[in-house]
Amino acid sequence: MSGSSSNKISHLIRVLAGCFGEIAWWPGYPDEVMIGAILTQQTRWENVERALANLKKRDLCSIDSIFTSDIRDIEDAIRCTGFYRVKAKRLKSLATYVMETFGGVERMADEPTGQLRAGLLNVSGIGEETADSILCYGLDRTSFVVDAYTERMIRCIGVPEKKQDIKALFEENLPEDNHAYRQVHAHIVEYAKEFCGKRRCHECILVSSSG
DNA sequence: GACCAGGTCCTTG
DNA sequence: CAAGGACATGGT
Numbered sequence: 317m318s319g320s321s322s323n324k325i326s327h328l329i330r331v332l333a334g335c336f337g338e339i340a341w342w343p344g345y346p347d348e349v350m351i352g353a354i355l356t357q358q359t360r361w362e363n364v365e366r367a368l369a370n371l372k373k374r375d376l377c378s379i380d381s382i383f384t385s386d387i388r389d390i391e392d393a394i395r396c397t398g399f400y401r402v403k404a405k406r407l408k409s410l411a412t413y414v415m416e417t418f419g420g421v422e423r424m425a426d427e428p429t430g431q432l433r434a435g436l437l438n439v440s441g442i443g444e445e446t447a448d449s450i451l452c453y454g455l456d457r458t459s460f461v462v463d464a465y466t467e468r469m470i471r472c473i474g475v476p477e478k479k480q481d482i483k484a485l486f487e488e489n490l491p492e493d494n495h496a497y498r499q500v501h502a503h504i505v506e507y508a509k510e511f512c513g514k515r516r517c518h519e520c521i522l523v524s525s526s527g
Numbered sequence: 528g529a530c531c532a533g534g535t536c537c538t539t540g
Numbered sequence: 541c542a543a544g545g546a547c548a549t550g551g552t
Contacts, residue, residue, distance in 0.1 A: 340532095357534040363550065368530090402535085443535050463533045505533065510548040 321475045328383045328473055332503035341502035342453045346421050347378040349454035350414075353446045354406045355397045367394040370425040379421050381412035406441030429457045448483070452501070456494050460486045463499045466480035472512050 342349065348368060355364045370393035371377040376385055390404040397403060418424050419437065424432060429451060436447040444462070451459035460484045470482055477485060491494050 353533090356532095358532060358547090359534090359549080360532050360551075396549065398532085399534090399547045400549075402547055406535085441535065445534065450535080461533085465533060501533095509533090 321477055321485060322489060324332065324473050324475050325470070325485050328504075329486075329489060329500055330388060336503045337505060338499065339502050339506065341498065341505075342449075344453075345452045347380075348419070350379060350410060350450050351377060352409060353454065354393060354403055354410065354441065354450040356449075357403070357446065358399065359397045359462070363397045367397045370394070370396075379411045379414050382407050383415045404441065406439075409440045410436075410442065417453050425450075426454060429459060433459060434486045439456070443516075444480075452494065452497050458487070458490075458492050458494055460490065460497055462486070463505070465512070466501065468512040469508040471505045472508075490515070 342352070344352065351371065352364055352368060355367050368377060371390075374389065375381055375394055376390060376392055382390060387404050387408055390407055391400050394400050394403055394407075413435065414421060414424065418427070427435075432455070433447055433451060436442050436450060437444070444449075446461045448461040449463075452461050460483050462479060466482065467479055470477075475482070475485070477526040484501065490500065
């Protein structure tokens with residue numbers, strides 16, 4: 317059962333790599349990625365980019381400035397991402413956690429990934445996806461991101477495991493390499509956006525797992 | 528106008 | 541523990 321799912325996952329990883337090759341996805345300096353990870357919750361990326369530009373214009377696109385600035389200013393800058401009041405609070409919570417626990421983003425480098433993840437999950441407004449996005453794309457860690465697209469994708473190829481087990485399934489089939497983690501997740505999103513509808517998958521060319 | 532978007536939290540049954 | 545609602549703007 318789990319073995320068959322594991323085969324499907326490893327097959328998926330290979331096929332998608334062949335389809336897309338190297339793609340640049342979610343570039344940015346750590347602070348920007350951490351902020352974007354919260355802004356993108358239930359929101360299209362294009363709107364997040366606008367908000368990030370607004371924040372940069374006002375010198376608010378850093379954990380340090382989020383920590384010290386007026387929450388009203390943050391709300392104004394991120395309004396275009398929706399849920400702007402909760403998100404402003406979440407950004408404040410994240411910044412408070414980082415500044416009060418470590419004293420700055422750079423200081424998080426010494427912390428083991430597992431402990432960092434636990435710490436992030438403890439921040440109000442940061443769940444599994446946001447935590448893993450911050451770890452993988454912001455802090456160069458091997459923590460696989462399972463988002464809505466990933467879940468759709470794996471349903472398309474007939475993997476029944478629950479969302480929480482999907483993460484482990486991917487990590488078992490990946491080398492301990494941040495670049496590989498980023499690429500695979502990026503490939504999945506690019507594929508799923510196009511072919512995996514919310515209800516059903518339109519082009520499941522990836523179903524075969526017997527190899 | 529209806530429906531959806533790279534979630535998370537809180538409240539109910 | 542699962543299901544449902546709230547949070548809100550912007551695009552199709």
